[in-house]
Amino acid sequence: MIGHNEPMMALRRVAFCVAGVVSAVVILALPAVVPGAAVLILWATGTLAEQPAPVVAPVFLVLFPLTVALLVVLATPFGRTTGKWHRFLARRLLGARMDAPPPRRSRRISDGPGWRALGYGVLKVPLAIPEGYGAFCFVFGVVNLSYPLWWPLFRNHPPGTTLGPVWALTPFGMISTRTFAGTFLIAAAGLAMLLVAPWLMRAGVALDLAAMRRLLGPGRVAELTESRAQAIDDAAAMMRRLERDLHDGAQIRLATLAMNLGMATEKLGADGPPPDLDQARELVALAHRGAKEALADLRDLVRGIHPPVLDNGLGDALGTLATSSAIPVEVHVDLPVRPSPAIETIVYFCAAELLANAAKHSRATSIKLTVGGRLTLTVEDDGAGGADPNGPGLSGLARRIAVVDGRMTVTSPPGGPTRVDIHI
Amino acid sequence: MRVVIAEDAAMMREGLVRLLTDRGFEVCAAVADADALRAATATAVPDVAIIDIRMPPTHTDEGLRAAIDIRRDHPTVGVLVFSQYVETRYATRLLADRPTGVGYLLKDRVADVADFVDALTRVASGGTALDPEVVGHLMRAGRDTTGMAALTPREREVLALMAEGRSNAGIAAALVITSGVVEKHVANIFTKLGLPPSDTDNRRVLAVLRHVAG
Known part of the structure; x- marks a missing residue:
């Protein structure tokens, strides 16, 4: 478990958000790679130079279904791989431990966890928006906040020099200033961005983790199967322990108690004056103690079953x-x-x-x-x-x-x- | 009469030592696990060994396995297996090679000191002592075989008592009938089970039980 070190945690969250944006870009870019590469090759060989339309159209007619087929075949392995990568990121950066889904059983297309992981990949694109926005606000918030610091370092030209404005990036577009006082406006914008950034990232990460738990975990059925097996094992172990406790505890005490009473009965004789009263007394005392111990044993056992x-x-x-x-x-x-x-x-x-x-x-x-x-x-x-x-x-x-x-x-x-x- | 005791529960073990010493037995060794039992039997060579089935380290059937080993390695040593529950498979395994000098009793039976000492003496001198529970299980297991199904309820009772290891006189006392009637029942049982009627030895009955319990 990662400790509750807040500044460190915030930095890890920024890293997770940036990685999320990278993932989303990769996921968006991948389906375009095959036709894109084909077009690139066609263009490079000069086929497109003279009369593009007659060549491009058939190429796309072939490439489009080919791409779709390839995507379907590669979808679940790709989903699982990205899922693994995202679980790794969540574990390393956010300390959120998630169990992997069970491995794929056959080479067929029907790979539930794989498709769910792919679903997460698709969902990652909208999820990356608040994450990316948060990371952007964080990074440029810091940059904007630092404007007044470096203004005196670079803007120390002689009076009267005409200079272009200094630009700064905010979520609402570029703002610019030509004066030192203006940099404080930029710094204020940076401060506002820094204040907003953690909430944006928190919201994005929380949504992302919720999606991960649903889509990248072992799945409800696998979880239920495992917890049911666990419940059965527990019940069996409980019964075994109970049997063992009774067998080695109360049962043996009672058998010994019966033996002592049996011996005492003999010492007392069938009728008339007892042949060995002292020994009989001792044996009865032993049996009495045994009975009390057996009761204590049973009491502990009963409390262990259900207090x-x-x-x-x-x-x-x-x-x-x-x-x-x-x-x-x-x-x-x-x-x-x-x-x-x-x-x-x-x-x-x-x-x-x-x-x-x-x-x-x-x-x-x-x-x-x-x-x-x-x-x-x-x-x-x-x-x-x-x-x-x-x-x-x-x-x-x-x-x-x-x-x-x-x-x-x-x-x-x-x-x-x-x-x-x-x-x- | 010389005895070795193997029992892992200390108070039971001490109780048995006390009981047997009091009754004039010589307790050569009282041990708590199967390995110590094997060693003690090899050195002391007692008349009989009392063996708890469940002992350390695994608490499953190490006592029974030790008992089978002792019956193989020391044929003169009687073996009385002692347990808190009845397991038919254990009984048949124990009786497998020869039904002599062997016993299988529930631990509860120590409560009746005279009966217990009697059973122990029987086992030590080459006889048998099977717990009524064990016999009941064995007979229920064999209830559907031909022969056994033909027995009357009274004949079953007689067979059960014989299987416990009792003599004809003992059976007569237990059922409150005369020895003559017992002999007649025994003869009928043997006829119905297709056994030579002359052989009234208990071993014969044990062989039948072993057969029906499979």
């Missing part, structure tokens, strides 16, 4: 969870509407896992746990940082959240602090 306090809502459940944490936890829950039980359970177990992670790795002295409107879970600690969002724990959590269309962002620079946001 009963969750029925009272997330506030109570997370409060209870916080009290069992080794590191002090400050809990804020502010939910105007109560979420569905399934969502509450997921939030609860995410919180439990994040708290456990913090306790294990962060070396923090305090943790802040916040649940807010539209279901956002934030866990923040003051620990050592360096949590790896691609590690097995956090990436597993991210996959599980994806099942309910949630997203997770992790900010954990080395040296801390760590902050994990989950939006569901």
